[in-house]
Amino acid sequence: MFRPSLSLRGLSLIACSVLAFSMLSTTPANAELTIEITGAGANRIPVAIADFGGEPGSSRALTSVVRGDLEHSGLFRMIDTTGVAITETTSPAYADWKNRGADALAAGSIGPSGDGRQEARFRLYDVTRQAPLGGAAFVTSSAMLRAAGHRIADVIYEKLTGEPGVFSTRIAYVVKSGPALYELHIADSDGQNAQAALKSREPIISPTWSPDGTRLAYVSFENKKPVIYVHSLASGQRIVVANFKGSNSAPAWSPDGRKLAVTLSKDGGSQIFTINADGSGVQRLTTNSGINTEPFFAPDGQTIYFTSDRGGSPQIYRTSLNGGDVQRVTFEGSYNVSPRISADGKTMAFISRRENGFRLAVMDLASRQVQILTDSFKDESPSFAPNSRMILIATEIGGRGVLSAVSVDGRIKQRLSIPAGDVREPAWGPYLR
Amino acid sequence: MPARRLRCSSAISTVALLLAVLGAQQAHAGLFDDEEARRQVNDLSIKVNERVDTLSKAQIELLNQIQSLREDNAKLRGQLETLQYELESTKKRQQDFYVDLDGRLRKLETAGVAAADTAKPGEGEAPPADAASKKPAADPAAEAREYEAALTLFKANKLKDAANAFEAFAKTYPDSALTPNAYYWQGNALAAQRDCKRAIDAYRVVVNKWPQNPKAPDSLIGVASCQQELGDAKSAKTTLEAVLIKYPDSPAASTAKQRLKK
């Protein structure tokens, strides 16, 4: 049913380091994203998450985060646990759980850790094979209870699917509320705990996470023209990375976090350059006189994918940093833009115009096979989850911008929206380290 | 007439120069009075401005032309990119089809050869020692695997490796029913690398050793192509004619006919 875990045998407690997340400098935003699943996997794994033992308030919060995460992933079905009071120290009654239809069971508790914080512990069991699958413990402050829940959900996800979970990651996106208020938000992957990192009267676009998750690069129009900034989330400190004559846009981090690929118009046209993250060392990469933009580093750090109209219509090309040949990558259709490569290097997500709609597409880079994943009208700005499994995009429903997470196979679709605002420009952050 | 475009600096310097000249002339001969000077300056400035105007217009016209050439160029580039891609895909697909077809034909041919072997009168009573010395040495499964592996290399366009693999196969299994095929494919792999001389050698082995094998006429076609490639049109013609004479009913004969027409 699911892959057995070899890494954790019995109850090996991983004393995880304190979940001290960097607090954002600005005030928390009121509007929070709500998730709605619009498509789910065909065979969802039935899982029972027993209510965590301990103080009722904390326990309820923790349990709901774990259940919510797993359910929203579209890969799991929650089995009712009403009337059961068990913790990680209880021997599971496998037969009972089997009767309830569960393939896996998690049970745990939350309690004081002895240093004023709280410790959440849990164990996971394979009900079918009647065997423990491991467990973990996380120490956390009361304020960061949700984070502990995401960590637990990540462990369960990984044990049951064999792929790392991304519930602990964060996402960035831009909310436009009213004609002249733009906010760059950072939220948990489930849209909760949203905080504004930047508020502006002028547009903010193209946010992108540094590989270590501490900084965001983006384009702000606060100077009446596009300028690229790098923003340290913990301190709120901002550096202007590119403010050359003309437009400065489309930042993309190199995998080592030292450089950015950017689009500058300072030499005429739109050309791709690389620049150090502190704004020094500008080097031109493309020489074609037309449009060259939307650079994206492949995980090898040597190949750059980008969009160019050198062939008469916008298409995706790739080139090597050491100035090799430029190869065209997309051929189907007359508008293929916004290339993003998954962390495993296997898949390219992009936006393709088909039948007058802008749709999310993926290309298997080995076979060059293309698959259109949505039937939307206005998909934009794809961004891969760090486990290469989901793609976050901006799309429009009823004239309002919403975010949508789509699995690479197109089966699972979640929608994230803010009741009052226009949400756009999503960027899925890296794993937390 | 729209507003006059002017290049102040050039106009002024021209005028200044003119004034200097005018001044000198005035001092010398007093030929021009002020009225005349002003009139000339005015005329000149109108001329200069007209010229700047014309130049600007011409430059804009050029700019537009360059822009439209760029667009045309981009379209052509796009078409070229697409054609190249399509050609590549077609080539690959064709190779896949060819290899697939060959695989299926081979099954039929090996079956046919085996049947012919057993059906030959007199040979059915061949000395058992001879048969024993040959057959058990070859492991049919390994043989098929090795041949298949070589073919896979060819399919993957690893031509050099494929040529070597077919050559090795032919050496290891000199009497296999697949050996003529191996030489034939070795020839193809070499020809695809433009190693025409060695390709001809490989094709010739098929023609000389297995003149009745269905691959023999195909090999001759290969020889002819290589000769053509080497610039020896005369030999190529002779070879194609030989196909018509020796194998008039083979599919290769119609290929030969077509080529001879050219």
Next chain:
Amino acid sequence: MKRLIIPTLLALLVAGCSSTPDTAEQTGAPVDSRGANDGKIATVTAGNMDSRKLPPELTDPKNILSKRSVYFDYDKFDIKAEYKDLVAAHAKFLNNNRQFKMLIQGNTDERGSREYNLALGQKRADAIKKQLVLLGAREEQVESVSLGEEKPKNPGQNEAAWAENRRGDMLYSGEF
């Protein structure tokens, strides 16, 4: 009016010579009155002018210079014939007023990728800039930038709105 600038300049130059014009020519007029009724020369001599205060000729609705927008066809970047005079007039103004700087903002409609649209808007702004420079503006006077699809003049989602948003705006110091 515009025809008068050259004669004015010439008149000034001529006035610098020993001979003094005493009668107005057909296309000429006395120097002092010209300087007063035509803002151009006044601004040249104004030296450090307050950049926030634009001269009336840039804002007078009857003056072509009060118009700042050039509209483009879908997926096009060439300046249509109907805007050639407008661009030429601004080029001339920049030529005559070297202390003025201009920011050209290129815009696109909302269809397609934001970053690609930013590049498209840049292409439009660049086209206007090239034309201005060819017609007498100085390279360093003009900066072309793009707002892409981010600042639509008309937020509608129909062809009329899109046509309004495929645009380049010429803004002077103080207007941006």
